[in-house]
Amino acid sequence: MSALPEKMGNANKKKYILEGLSSKLFQFCALISVISLLLIVGFVFYKGSLPFVVDGYSFIDFLTGVDWVPSEEKFGILPMIVASVYATIGALIIGVPVGLFTAIFLAEIAPKRVAKFISPAVQLLAGIPSVLYGVFGLAIIVPFLQNVLNLPRGQSLLAVILVLAIMMLPTIVTVAETAIRAVPKTYREGSLALGASQIETIFKVVVPAAKSGVMAAIVLGVGRAIGETMAVILVAGNSLIIPTSLTDSLRPLTTNIALEMGYAFGSHQNMLFATGIVLFSFILILNFVLAKISAKGEK
Amino acid sequence: MNSIETKLNKARTGKITPIKQDSEEKAIISVRDLNLFYGEKQALFSVSMDIQEKEVTALIGPSGCGKSTFLRTLNRMNDLIDSVQINGDIVIDNENIYQTNDVIKLRTKVGMVFQKANLFPMSIYDNVAYGPRMQGLKNKKELDKIVEESLRGAAIWDEVKDRLKTSALGLSGGQQQRICIARAIAMKPEIILMDEPTSALDPISTLKVEELIEKMKKDFTIVIVTHNMQQAARISDKTAFFLNGEVIEYEQTDKIFSMPNDQRTEDYITGRFG
Numbered sequence: 001m002s003a004l005p006e007k008m009g010n011a012n013k014k015k016y017i018l019e020g021l022s023s024k025l026f027q028f029c030a031l032i033s034v035i036s037l038l039l040i041v042g043f044v045f046y047k048g049s050l051p052f053v054v055d056g057y058s059f060i061d062f063l064t065g066v067d068w069v070p071s072e073e074k075f076g077i078l079p080m081i082v083a084s085v086y087a088t089i090g091a092l093i094i095g096v097p098v099g100l101f102t103a104i105f106l107a108e109i110a111p112k113r114v115a116k117f118i119s120p121a122v123q124l125l126a127g128i129p130s131v132l133y134g135v136f137g138l139a140i141i142v143p144f145l146q147n148v149l150n151l152p153r154g155q156s157l158l159a160v161i162l163v164l165a166i167m168m169l170p171t172i173v174t175v176a177e178t179a180i181r182a183v184p185k186t187y188r189e190g191s192l193a194l195g196a197s198q199i200e201t202i203f204k205v206v207v208p209a210a211k212s213g214v215m216a217a218i219v220l221g222v223g224r225a226i227g228e229t230m231a232v233i234l235v236a237g238n239s240l241i242i243p244t245s246l247t248d249s250l251r252p253l254t255t256n257i258a259l260e261m262g263y264a265f266g267s268h269q270n271m272l273f274a275t276g277i278v279l280f281s282f283i284l285i286l287n288f289v290l291a292k293i294s295a296k297g298e299k
Numbered sequence: 300m301n302s303i304e305t306k307l308n309k310a311r312t313g314k315i316t317p318i319k320q321d322s323e324e325k326a327i328i329s330v331r332d333l334n335l336f337y338g339e340k341q342a343l344f345s346v347s348m349d350i351q352e353k354e355v356t357a358l359i360g361p362s363g364c365g366k367s368t369f370l371r372t373l374n375r376m377n378d379l380i381d382s383v384q385i386n387g388d389i390v391i392d393n394e395n396i397y398q399t400n401d402v403i404k405l406r407t408k409v410g411m412v413f414q415k416a417n418l419f420p421m422s423i424y425d426n427v428a429y430g431p432r433m434q435g436l437k438n439k440k441e442l443d444k445i446v447e448e449s450l451r452g453a454a455i456w457d458e459v460k461d462r463l464k465t466s467a468l469g470l471s472g473g474q475q476q477r478i479c480i481a482r483a484i485a486m487k488p489e490i491i492l493m494d495e496p497t498s499a500l501d502p503i504s505t506l507k508v509e510e511l512i513e514k515m516k517k518d519f520t521i522v523i524v525t526h527n528m529q530q531a532a533r534i535s536d537k538t539a540f541f542l543n544g545e546v547i548e549y550e551q552t553d554k555i556f557s558m559p560n561d562q563r564t565e566d567y568i569t570g571r572f573g
Contacts, residue, residue, distance in 0.1 A: 112381070186417035190479075193374060194430035194486060195407040204429070205419050 044280065048273035051075075055267055062274060068240050070260070070268040077275055079242045083157075083250035084226060084282070086243055087236075090161035091168055091225045096218055098165070099172030103217070106173070107180040108202050119177065126170035134234030137163040142235055151247055155237030158246040163231050168221035175220055179213020180206060212293055219290040226282055229254040253279045327352040327490065327520050328373060333387035335368060335377070335544075342368050344544045346387070350537075352489075355512060355521045357531035357552065360541030361567070366524045369541070370492050373522065374409040375402050392489070407434065410483035414495040416475035418482070423450075423470070424463040426478060430486040445485050452518075453481035454511050473504025480511060484519075491515070493523040497530065509534050528568055532556050540564045 051057045057075065065076015102122065106115045138155075141162050146154030183206050191201040207214065237249025238259060251259075257272050257279075264272055326349035335343035343365050350356050358366040368377065375396060377383045389396050396405050407430070418426050427446045436442060446463070450456040455477040459470070467478055476496060483491050493512070497505040512521060512534050525531050531538050532552060539549040540561075548555060548564045559565045 184417070186413060186415060187419060189376060189379070189411075189413065190417040190419065190482075191429070192379070193376060193406055193411040193413075194433060194482065195403050196429070196433040197403060200433055204433075209420050 044273050044276045047270050048277040050270045051267050051274060066242065070264065073267065075271040077253065077278065079240055080251055080253045080256050080275070081278065082242050084252040086157060087160045087164060087232070087250070087252055088222055088225045090157065091164035092222060094161065095165035095168040095172060095221055099169050099217070099221065100176055100214065102169070102173045103176035103180055104202055104207070107177045108206065122170050122173045126174070130167065130228060131230040133163055133167050134231035137231060137235040149247060153237060153249060155235055155249055156247045157243045157250050159235040160232055160250065163235050164225040164228060167228060167231060168224050171224050172217045172221040175217035176214045179210040179217065182213065183209045215293045216290055219286055219293065223283060223286050227254060227279070229258050233258060325352050326350060327391065329390040331388045333372065333385070333389060335372060336384040337380070338382040342544050346546050348539060348546060348549055350520065350522060352520050353516060354536040355516055355523060355534055357535035357538045358522065358524045358541060359528060359531050359538060364541040365544040366541045367494050370494055370522060370524050373490070373492055374406050374411055376411065378402065407486050408488055409490045409492060410486050410488035411492045412479050412483050412494070412496045415499050416472060416479050418467040418475050418478055420466065420468055422464045423459050423467045423478060426467045427482050427485050430482060449481040449485040452484045452515070453477045454507065454514070455481060473500050473507060476500060476504065476508060477511065488519065490520045490522065493521065495524050495526060498526060540567060
């Protein structure tokens with residue numbers, strides 16, 4: 001009997017060692033993502049700042065210049081910024097209402113059986129590789145626009161908007177649906193008991209109560225749209241002009257990097273990194289907005 | 300279906316305390332042979348009851364005996380649950396509420412206060428004005444008047460009059476529940492259903508709500524579900540004792556608490572079970 005306490009003491013010692021080791025392991029794993037982030041950001045910012053710090057290019061000219069001719073050392077990305085903003089706003093105008101109404105339908109109106117079928121389908125939409133969206137756009141949407149609008153080329157702002165709108169749907173629908181479902185049942189009962197109809201209840205009580213989640217859904221959708229590259233390359237046409245109509249060909253920031261990085265060197269390459277900084281700043285601003293919104297929601 | 304039929308017959312032939320009716324009293328709600336099923340499971344067995352105008356009727360009984368389910372049939376809140384099936388008649392103001400399609404009108408006539416205060420995340424004012432606004436009332440002056448009257452009616456005007464535009468969720472639990480009552484009053488309903496309105500409140504808030512119910516009796520017909528038998532004894536005129544989905548006894552409150560007819564009622568109110 002006297003051996004037992006001693007044995008237990010040994011077992012505890014092992015426990016403490018194991019405990020210490022595993023917490024170190026977890027810490028290390030947690031660090032990996034932080035280190036990757038710092039490395040990527042640091043590298044992009046380092047390379048992207050070289051032309052302005054070392055080579056003497058003007059950052060203002062870079063942002064406001066309308067000509068991008070690397071062979072003549074002209075690096076202006078205004079057309080791409082405008083293209084990115086237009087494409088994103090356009091996709092929002094289509095994607096947000098459709099996504100939001102889908103989420104409302106799934107969470108509030110659809111019979112359980114229907115929702116059980118549609119919800120996973122929408123989520124699966126998020127898992128489709130983006131290049132396939134591009135291929136779909138190129139094979140279906142582009143020729144369709146070409147025929148219907150009688151364009152010389154179907155690759156256009158409108159095509160980009162449509163593809164991006166479809167791509168942001170799963171994000172918006174899934175996040176908004178979760179937020180709407182999280183609204184307490186008692187709110188719905190309270191509203192209905194006061195003689196409100198179902199639709200009134202949804203728009204006056206349920207959606208406002210889920211506001212922060214719905215806003216988060218929209219911001220995440222925007223993030224998806226502004227950062228999308230592969231699908232956009234295939235349907236954008238990639239012309240270096242400021243788009244003035246829905247049928248113009250365009251080149252957003254992301255596609256500029258993807259198209260030219262393969263062969264660029266020197267200042268040209270660094271300018272592509274600088275394009276990356278601009279893109280990254282957009283995403284940062286979005287994330288900041290998102291954090292603000294969710295903080296407000298918790299209050 | 301067979302088993303349901305037999306259950307029905309059994310329930311129909313079962314003993315129901317006859318409903319006595321004083322000649323000058325008018326039943327505002329008449330329930331006859333009400334059966335309710337959640338899917339296959341029967342939750343209410345042939346409930347019949349007449350509820351008098353401008354009285355407080357208390358529904359007591361152990362948990363899961365169908366009191367809340369019954370209460371929720373009176374403004375058709377059970378419609379929200381897919382699997383619910385109801386047969387029997389509920390007549391409110393000479394209208395069979397399960398034969399009309401106008402549920403919204405019914406709910407403007409029959410207000411409800413829930414177990415937990417369920418104010419919306421908006422201002423106190425907007426909460427109280429919600430119902431009238433849903434009926435299309437936009438005139439600011441009229442809304443102001445209704446909000447003030449309702450808050451006075453719920454005896455909470457003095458506590459909140461300076462902060463009507465602030466969020467209702469910042470109030471204490473008892474205040475929130477009284478705003479919920481004000482919100483129900485704002486619809487000027489004839490009947491107000493209350494589903495254990497004080498079970499989440501502290502004793503002082505409970506007392507305030509009870510006093511309020513006492514006062515509201517002159518304007519509204521009140522049906523209240525309560526777990527608290529002292530509460531039922533204090534505030535109600537009539538009491539119905541529910542057990543396993545049946546009304547065992549429905550009587551004047553003082554009678555039911557002093558000399559109940561049924562042994563099971565006596566066992567329950569003396570605390571022998573439940």
